[in-house]
Amino acid sequence: MNVSQSIEQCLGAGACLLLALLAMPASGVDMPIEAEFKPDPANPHLNKFENKTPNSGYCASYPTQCQSLGIFSLRAPIRFDSSQPIAALHTDPRQGAMFDAPTEWRELTVVHRQTQEQETVKIRMAGFGSSYVTENVIDLVGGGVPAAGAHGLLWTGGGWLRSAPPCTGSGLAAYTDTYYTFFWRTPVEGVCAKPARFDIPWLRYNYLDFTYELITPNPLGMSSGEYEGTYQYTLGPHQDFDMGDVMLPNDSLLTLNFTLRVEHDLKVEVPPGGNRIELVPQGGWQAWLNQGRKPARLFRDQTFTISASSRFKMQLECERVMGDTCALRNAAGHQVPLNLSVSLPNGLNRPDGSAVSRQPLLLSGAGTEQFDPRYYVNRRPGTLHFEVAREHVEAMLTQGGSTYSGQATVIWDSDL
Template sequence: MNWQAKRSRMMWCGVLPRLWAAALMGTVAGTAAAAQVSIQASFAPSALEPTRNAFTNDTPNGGLCTRLGLCSPDEKSVQLPFYVSYGAFSPSADLSNQAFFRVPSAWRKVQLVHAATGRTAETEWRVSFFGSTYRLPRSVHDITGHPNVSQGHHNLWQGYAWNYAPPGCGSMNYAEVSAFILRYGWRFPESSPTCTKRTNFAFEAGMLLTDVSIGYVMRSPNPLAMESGEYTGQLHLRLGQGGDFDFGNNARPSDSELIINFTLTVSHEFQVTFTEANPKVSLAPVGGWSQWTVHGKAPPRLQQELPFLLTSSNEFSVKMRCEHDVSGRCGIANVATRDVVPIDVDVTMPGMRAMHSGGFAQNTPLVSERSGQVAPRFTPNSYLQNRHSRLRFAASGPAVAEMLKAPQSRWQGDVTVVFDSEP
């Protein structure tokens, strides 16, 4: 006697991803009121680094990170398309007559939206240093009394030359200097967004900051929890007095706003591989039929496992489409009488976790698509490549008893298991 459950199709719906991370590329704003730059990052799984669950910042460096050794491994820098002009300077204690700097050194949250589905993710970003070229009027040559270039810059500013950071900031030990020009960089700790450079002399002509650049660091979202595709977002930062970038009352930025455009691209891998294109499952007792055929002892359970290989770096659901639906489960039918009994189907995927419970994907029951129940959804602990997994099909209890009432009968049905990476 032979009862056979037939499994005709195995479908996997994987969004072959392009994912996201952000890179910062300088883009001009021209004469508009807002300057703009772009940050681009990406994620693609790697078999060489299966535990790497982070975006790669693809933004080309601009500004001070192009100088060897000035930036830490997690920093990038970008040239900003605006300049800052200063009015008259006075040696008074009033900060409005000094070179005052405030930058967004605290973490800022940026919401990212998937272009196709509208799903959201969040990245964090902050400024770690500020640099520019400061240009002095030639009249300053007459008031500093400098015998050489470096001494002239030292004499002009309290606390030595501009490349020495004022209290609250950190020096980058970098300067390119001539008589009226000095290129520099100052670090801004997360807890200290402001610092002020004071002059020792009054001069009416002010000065100009050009070649403005910032260093930045990012905390990217978990790409394994994001679907493939492109995520975009913007961070709007005000320039000027009281703004996110504040250069003091004595300064006039050329733009009133800086817009940072983020584009994060996720490119997942997702593949389910069976040994056969249309695998078949034959239900049988564990250990064979001898207990029934020889001793007449009814088996408590008929089952068969169906192995497959799973490659995945993103979350997905697993659900069933049944030829015969029986109370939220699939069924198999007596070919002769069309009587139907339910079967149980579960899945085991090492390295995957159920998103609802957080537990391992081990013997997780599957439900029919027509049941109205939410299909179980899983997420990987890391990038999985050709991970040995299995589906298990079983009939037990009353279903087996019903089948044994019809000796020599044949039972079959189609079950389609869908691996779906869409939400």
């Protein structure tokens, strides 16, 4: 609805204009929140998202101080203006400068753009700040002191470098005789209030700086790609951001738009020549040729190195199929089954947490549907085991001096 049209239509009805204005939706302020996970070979056990949201506000002005405190800040263009003068020595904190930020943990859902997988993120406000503006503070306290002293005299407990408990200060502030920039941390829930010691005709907070803490899901269990979600905070008396009954915001919604990016690593390297497997008996063929001892089995272990930060599955594809595995065949058409299995390095486990040792690789995929990293595994050795069992070796020996061959393809796939 257009406001000017409402005014023209309601000239004869006193309540109509008020209703039209109340019906206008709050536009709100949108803020992007970005975090990213990339596996770090130097810190394979560090399985956390890294904040990628650029600093703005207080921490952009005081980066060294914020770094020492382990915090960052964002600035929302939300202004708070006093709706009435603030009386000296007021006893109700809601009638002056008070802050009650949403410090408790809240949950939101982020959704993968492509797969629609859902994960839960938790957020809490860990600090806030602004720059308050008012009339010349030296005049407000009766003169005779510099600006720093006037700001200190104006408020119970001194200037706003000293936070109101249970809030804690950040150690740095800036001021003139008409404004004061501050930033307070909120380690626990509670109202932080600064009662005025002198009458203040008007007061304004020029913006809202804030910092937050996140509890993110384990990225090793998430799919590569982007997860998105939204959380809305309300602002105003008795809302999420509550600045009392006097300091009123010019927007009633603060919307945080989350983007969590996951860039996994899954890489398998086979040594040169490792794609050609020759199956031999224990001790080689000479034991049979020289001593006449029939081989109990034919086998070969082929090592590989794997780097993995994501869950993955393994699959088998065959040139020739025999049951649930691949077949080797000679020129006469005689076939025998080839047994394949895999052993994975420490850190890559089954979903139940158990180690992976000689897990059969089958065409059906049974048993290799999912392997999970407990941390980022970087270039660690694993083994593919190839074997023809004894009973089939005996059948091969009856075929004379023939050669058996076949192709088997092993697939590591992070797309579950």
